[in-house]
Amino acid sequence: MQGLLERYNFLFRSTRGLVLVALALIALVTAIWGMLSGPMADLGLRDLVVRLTGMVLEPAEREGRIILLYHAIALAIVAIEVYLISARVPMRAPERAHINATITVGYLAAMIGGLGFGYFGHNWILHGIFIAGQSLVFFAGILFAAALNPWRAEYRAPNPAYASWRGIDLERAAFFTMAVATLGSALFGAIPGSFFGNGFTVFLAEDTIREVGKTPFQLAVIGHLHIMLTLVAIALALLVGRWFDFKGRLHKIAMPLMIAGTITISLGAWFVVPFREIAHTIIYVGSVGVLLAALFLVIFGFDKLIRENLAARQIAQANLAQKFRALIEDPVKFGALWQMVYMNFVVTFIGIFMALQLSRVMRVWPHREERITLTGHWHILASIIATIIILYYADLIGLQGRVRKWFGWLIVIPSNIAFGAAALFSTKRLYVTESAQQPLVDAIMLTLDAALATVLIALAALMVWRLIDLFKRNGKWAQEAREEVAE
Amino acid sequence: MNSDRRPPTADARSQITDNRQRVAGICVALLAIALAACASAQTSALPKFDTGVDPESWATIPAGEFLFGQQSERVKVDYAFEMMVTDVTNAQYARYLNRALADAKVKIVNRQIVGAYPGDAFTGYRHEKKIEAGDKLHLVVGAPDLRIVYDGASFHAKPEYANHPAVAITWFGAKAYCEYFGWRLPSEIEWEKAARGTDGRAYPWGDAIAKNQANSYNSLDPFERGIGAQGDTTPVGFYNGKTYAGYATRDAQSAYGLYDMAGNVWQWTGEVYKGTHYRYLRGGSKQNYEYNLRVWTRNSAEPDYYAASVGFRCARGK
Numbered sequence: 143m144q145g146l147l148e149r150y151n152f153l154f155r156s157t158r159g160l161v162l163v164a165l166a167l168i169a170l171v172t173a174i175w176g177m178l179s180g181p182m183a184d185l186g187l188r189d190l191v192v193r194l195t196g197m198v199l200e201p202a203e204r205e206g207r208i209i210l211l212y213h214a215i216a217l218a219i220v221a222i223e224v225y226l227i228s229a230r231v232p233m234r235a236p237e238r239a240h241i242n243a244t245i246t247v248g249y250l251a252a253m254i255g256g257l258g259f260g261y262f263g264h265n266w267i268l269h270g271i272f273i274a275g276q277s278l279v280f281f282a283g284i285l286f287a288a289a290l291n292p293w294r295a296e297y298r299a300p301n302p303a304y305a306s307w308r309g310i311d312l313e314r315a316a317f318f319t320m321a322v323a324t325l326g327s328a329l330f331g332a333i334p335g336s337f338f339g340n341g342f343t344v345f346l347a348e349d350t351i352r353e354v355g356k357t358p359f360q361l362a363v364i365g366h367l368h369i370m371l372t373l374v375a376i377a378l379a380l381l382v383g384r385w386f387d388f389k390g391r392l393h394k395i396a397m398p399l400m401i402a403g404t405i406t407i408s409l410g411a412w413f414v415v416p417f418r419e420i421a422h423t424i425i426y427v428g429s430v431g432v433l434l435a436a437l438f439l440v441i442f443g444f445d446k447l448i449r450e451n452l453a454a455r456q457i458a459q460a461n462l463a464q465k466f467r468a469l470i471e472d473p474v475k476f477g478a479l480w481q482m483v484y485m486n487f488v489v490t491f492i493g494i495f496m497a498l499q500l501s502r503v504m505r506v507w508p509h510r511e512e513r514i515t516l517t518g519h520w521h522i523l524a525s526i527i528a529t530i531i532i533l534y535y536a537d538l539i540g541l542q543g544r545v546r547k548w549f550g551w552l553i554v555i556p557s558n559i560a561f562g563a564a565a566l567f568s569t570k571r572l573y574v575t576e577s578a579q580q581p582l583v584d585a586i587m588l589t590l591d592a593a594l595a596t597v598l599i600a601l602a603a604l605m606v607w608r609l610i611d612l613f614k615r616n617g618k619w620a621q622e623a624r625e626e627v628a629e
Numbered sequence: 630m631n632s633d634r635r636p637p638t639a640d641a642r643s644q645i646t647d648n649r650q651r652v653a654g655i656c657v658a659l660l661a662i663a664l665a666a667c668a669s670a671q672t673s674a675l676p677k678f679d680t681g682v683d684p685e686s687w688a689t690i691p692a693g694e695f696l697f698g699q700q701s702e703r704v705k706v707d708y709a710f711e712m713m714v715t716d717v718t719n720a721q722y723a724r725y726l727n728r729a730l731a732d733a734k735v736k737i738v739n740r741q742i743v744g745a746y747p748g749d750a751f752t753g754y755r756h757e758k759k760i761e762a763g764d765k766l767h768l769v770v771g772a773p774d775l776r777i778v779y780d781g782a783s784f785h786a787k788p789e790y791a792n793h794p795a796v797a798i799t800w801f802g803a804k805a806y807c808e809y810f811g812w813r814l815p816s817e818i819e820w821e822k823a824a825r826g827t828d829g830r831a832y833p834w835g836d837a838i839a840k841n842q843a844n845s846y847n848s849l850d851p852f853e854r855g856i857g858a859q860g861d862t863t864p865v866g867f868y869n870g871k872t873y874a875g876y877a878t879r880d881a882q883s884a885y886g887l888y889d890m891a892g893n894v895w896q897w898t899g900e901v902y903k904g905t906h907y908r909y910l911r912g913g914s915k916q917n918y919e920y921n922l923r924v925w926t927r928n929s930a931e932p933d934y935y936a937a938s939v940g941f942r943c944a945r946g947k
Binding site (some may be wrong): 179184200201202204205339343349352354355500501505506507508509510575576577578579580581583584 | 699700701754756758773774831832836837838847856857858859895902903904905907910916917918920921923927928929930931934936937938939
């Protein structure tokens with residue numbers, strides 16, 4: 143009994159344990175639900191999963207199921223970010239405990255209730271649990287924003303090495319801004335979402351892209367999904383900054399940009415409803431701020447990695463090759479920053495290109511082709527976010543030595559190949575016609591699936607190792623629990 | 630453990646060179662085999678099947694309510710109409726071209742078949758393009774995806790594709806075909822009612838789909854062999870319960886007896902909506918996964934778009 147209690151305390155009361163539970167659940171959901179589409183479905187695994195689990199997949203409810211699945215995973219990701227931020231950013235211990243407890247119950251309820259309702263018949267109690275779970279996550283968000291309040295006396299007058307303004311810690315203010323913007327953006331989707339068929343009529347934004355005369359509620363839902371993913375990315379960028387102890391001159395430029403960018407992008411997304419004509423311009427302006435802030439973080443981080451690794455190897459005057467080697471010495475830390483750089487190639491630059499060439503490229507393609515580009519675009523972004531979180535977790539649990547290197551590179555290299563392949567796939571109509579595409583599609587899909595499988599196997603190996611470890615009396619979990627108590 | 634770091638002898642160098650040449654030779658041979666396989670895949674003979682379904686036949690769709698769209702809204706079509714049982718075939722379209730050319734309804738300009746179109750009303754809505762009056766593209770003679778050939782005097786369908794749906798025809802070309810015979814392209818509502826019947830089903834035949842029920846991506850039909858998952862078009866009415874060279878199909882008729890209302894090729898519908906220059910397509914195609922074959926799924930493209938996965942059928946009566 144004592145052993146069970148200790149494990150419960152580790153899994154549900156320590157940061158590492160909470161992140162582990164959420165990551166494991168996401169991995170489990172990805173493993174099972176990933177069988178329902180794409181190559182796994184072609185191999186017949188969908189039918190097997192449906193038979194074994196008793197899923198009920200009504201064709202008319204596909205979009206509704208997908209939205210429930212997105213929310214189940216997204217809320218777990220949000221919870222992970224909250225755990226990590228609450229561990230890194232100073233806040234009162236009882237507040238941290240309340241936030242973590244509330245969001246944990248919330249995302250678990252939303253995940254179990256949402257997936258249960260969507261995929262296993264329509265048990266209305268499960269739907270209620272899904273709604274209650276989301277409400278709890280929102281309530282945890284309010285507590286979280288309050289705890290991050292940068293005007294509190296105890297958090298004023300920060301270390302001068304970090305950005306501040308009139309005694310306010312600007313990094314804390316950036317976290318606070320992100321939290322408040324997330325709360326507003328959640329409402330921005332939740333309230334209009336509940337309007338559609340009393341919450342039971344759904345649509346996927348990519349299906350309505352060419353619809354003439356979208357309603358304000360449709361626009362709000364479309365704005366919601368865009369800004370939520372953006373804010374998840376902003377939260378992660380801030381978190382990576384904390385991980386690298388981002389400070390100094392670049393920090394002082396980056397944090398105001400991050401705050402202004404977050405506010406501007408959020409307003410832009412909200413303005414899609416009343417001022418659609420100018421909303422995108424506002425979003426672009428805000429994006430420049432956020433992307434520049436992230437760029438400064440990457441510059442700082444790369445420089446820090448080089449300096450620290452050269453110092454560790456006692457090299458005073460390094461040549462270019464030595465600097466490069468120092469940069470990539472630790473794939474876990476390098477990878478987290480590199481993924482932010484790579485994102486620009488496979489998401490941002492393609493997005494800008496498509497936006498600039500809209501009338502000459504995507505809009506002359508059939509809608510289904512445009513849809514592939516749109517969904518590819520945000521799937522890549524969401525997956526990049528996931529890989530950075532995995533790398534962060536690998537560092538958090540202290541992977542060392544060869545295991546750290548193997549794990550890091552197994553996440554970074556195959557994921558980069560997969561994202562590159564996905565970007566090629568989603569833009570294939572730029573360079574191949576429909577009839578001639580098969581060899582290219584086959585090659586891309588094979589590459590993409592093999593690369594993604596490698597990433598997922600690496601993640602699965604990590605999860606299995608942690609699961610086995612939980613059965614050990616004095617395993618790594620116990621050590622982590624002790625460390626956390628000490629911290 | 631000692632490692633031999635002496636330079637290789639002349640014999641050994643010759644052996645290394647031989648080995649390298651052998652490896653290179655094997656690589657070239659493998660590449661050649663792969664290329665030959667690709668080439669043969671592209672040019673492999675297309676199977677020819679007689680489905681027994683008459684592409685000249687029409688089905689009557691009675692007046693009345695039906696459940697429309699993904700949300701199954703009740704919509705009433707207060708008139709009976711007829712719709713082609715199959716997509717227009719290449720043979721049919723080639724015959725039409727010869728007649729329409731002779732009647733000067735269409736003309737060949739720079740290896741394009743064009744015909745007059747009165748233009749659309751323009752509202753200036755976001756991303757809307759002007760479709761002005763004038764000659765519009767119906768098809769490009771010699772386009773790789775076109776299954777109809779022009780010998781300088783007349784058009785005829787490629788024999789192996791004669792009973793396959795006519796593809797690579799623009800919306801203008803599809804509309805012109807129907808109107809030439811006094812028919813029209815179906816509206817989206819008409820199309821969906823014809824596909825779905827009145828019971829709100831997701832596919833023309835019911836609520837579940839099997840691979841041998843429609844020509845979709847990786848549906849493993851005989852026309853995918855040697856080509857890949859996107860395959861090729863299947864003859865109209867192919868999925869009728871018959872077995873073709875060992876490949877057993879399921880009968881995929883709609884409630885009103887129409888074939889290929891899911892998969893094979895997207896089908897142009899007739900409406901010109903205010904505020905957009907796009908034309909809408911229904912049914913999904915050989916390029917798509919099954920969920921795109923649900924009866925309410927919409928696709929859209931510019932009216933001069935043409936592809937190997939886009940065809941049409943006509944409606945008449947009102």
